Amino acid sequence: MLAKRRGSHIEIPGLASAHSHAFQRALRSQCQRQSASAGSFWSWRGYMYALAGQLDPETMYQVARFAYAELAMAGVTAVGEFHYLHHQAGGQPYDTRTALADALIEAAQDVGIRICLLRVIYERAGFQQALQAGQERFCDSSLDLALLDLESLRTRYQDREGVQIGLALHSVRAVRRESIRQASQVANAAGMPVHMHLSEQARELEECVAEHGMTPVALMAHDGHLNERFVAVHATHIDDAEALALGHARAFVCVCRTTERDLGDGHCDASRLLRSGARLCTGVDSYAISDPFEEARAIELDQRTRDQKRTVVAEASTLLEAASAEGYAAIGMAGQQDHDRVLLRADDAALIGASEDRLDDAVVFAASPRAVDRVEVAGQLIVSDGVHREYQQICQGFEAALSKLRQAAGL
Secondary structure (H helix, E strand, C coil), X not given: CCCEEECCEEEEECEEEEEECHHHHHHCCCCCCHHHCCCCHXXXXXXXXXXXXXXXXXXXXXXXXXXXXXXXXXCEEEEEEEECCCCCCCCCCCCCCCHHHHHHHHHHHHHCCEEEEEEEECCXXXXXXXXXXXXXXXXXXXXXHHHHXXXXXXXXXCCCCCEEEEEEECCCXXXXXXXXXXXXXXXXXXXXXXEEEECCCHHHHHHHHHHHCCCHHHHHHHCCCCCCCEEEEECCCCCHHHHHHHHHCCCEEEECHHHHHHCCCCCCCHHHHHHHCCEEEEXXXXXXXXXXXXXXXXXXXXHHHHHCCCCCCCCHHHHHHHHCHHHHXXXXXXXXXXXXXXXXXXXXXXXXXXXXXXXXXXXXXXXXXXXXXXXXXXXXXXXXXXXXXXXXXHHHHHHHHHHHHHHHHCC
C-alpha cells in the first residue's frame, strides 16, 4: 500500500504527469461547442495550431508556469514535457535555438516541480504530405540540427537539480524511418528516455501501413526500438501481438484518458497491456483537465464501461503506482518520487471514513485535487493549504498571456 495515514493527513508519494503539452492549457474550454467545428482530433488540431502559431518565449513561460502550478496543486511533482514547438512563426530559429525549451524548464523550476524536457523530432506532415500552416515551427532544417539542440540541452542542464532531458519522436507520420533509427541510437547511447505518440488514431495506422506495410507499434518492434526506456504515448489502437511486443520489451505505455476522451481517440485495452508485461504511466496531455487522480482511476473505470465488468485492469495500488513511481521511471527519474510527497486532507469529504487497509482505494477511486493540502519536492514546500506559494502572481501572468494569445489566434 502506497498511501499512509500521517496524523490528520494521508500521505502519498509524488505524482508524475509523464506526458504534457503545457501550452495547450490555453485551449481549455475553447473547443467544446458544436459551433467550434471540432468534430475530431484532426479538426481540433487546427485550433491547436492557431494557438501554437502565436506563442513566443514569454507567453510560453507564463502559460506553462500556470499549467505546472495547477498540476502542483493537484499533487503532481514531476512532469514529462513533450516539447515540439521550437522556432519562430515561419520556421526561423530563435537566436537562442532552444529559447522555448528554456522557457518551459524555467517555468517548472520557478513553480518547484521536476521536469523532463523531451525534445521532439518533427520532420513532416505525413507521408507525401506538405507541411500545413503552423507546422513550420515544429520542424528543423535537418536532423543534425535537431540532435545538436538535444545535446545542447543535455549539456546546459546536466547538473541542474530537478531537470532531465530526453528524446521525443513525435509520431511515425511526422518522423522518417531512418531519422527514427538515427535519433534512437543517440538517445540509447546516452541512456535517455524515448517517448513517441504511437497508435493514437485509426487514421495514423492506415497511413503507416500504406507507407511501411505495418502498423506503428509493429514498425517500432521490427526495427528494434522498443526497450525499457521507450514510452508509447496512448497506444489506443493495438492488437494482441503489439501488446506482447511492448510487454516483452518492458516498455511503458502512457495512458492519457482525459485527453483521449476529450478528443474522441478511443480507449486502449490497459488490462491486455498489463497482462503482456507493459508498464503503465499516466499523463495530463492536453490539459483538458488537470487531475492526476482521474487519470489513474479512469484507466480502470473506462474499461469497466467497455467490458461491462468490474476490476478489469488493476487494483488501486497498481494504478497509484502508475501515477507515481512508474511515471517517474518513464521520464528518467526512477526512485525520485520517494523524495517528494503529497499530503491529502484526511477530513476531505471524499476521504472521510476510509479504512486503514483501503487507503489506496480511497485515494484512487475517490480523491480529487480538492483534497491536496501540502506538496513537497525534494524537501521544499511548494503548496500549502492547497495553494501554490506564488499562485496570485502566477495567475496574473497567465491571464495576461491568455488574453493576448486568444485574441491573436481568434479563439
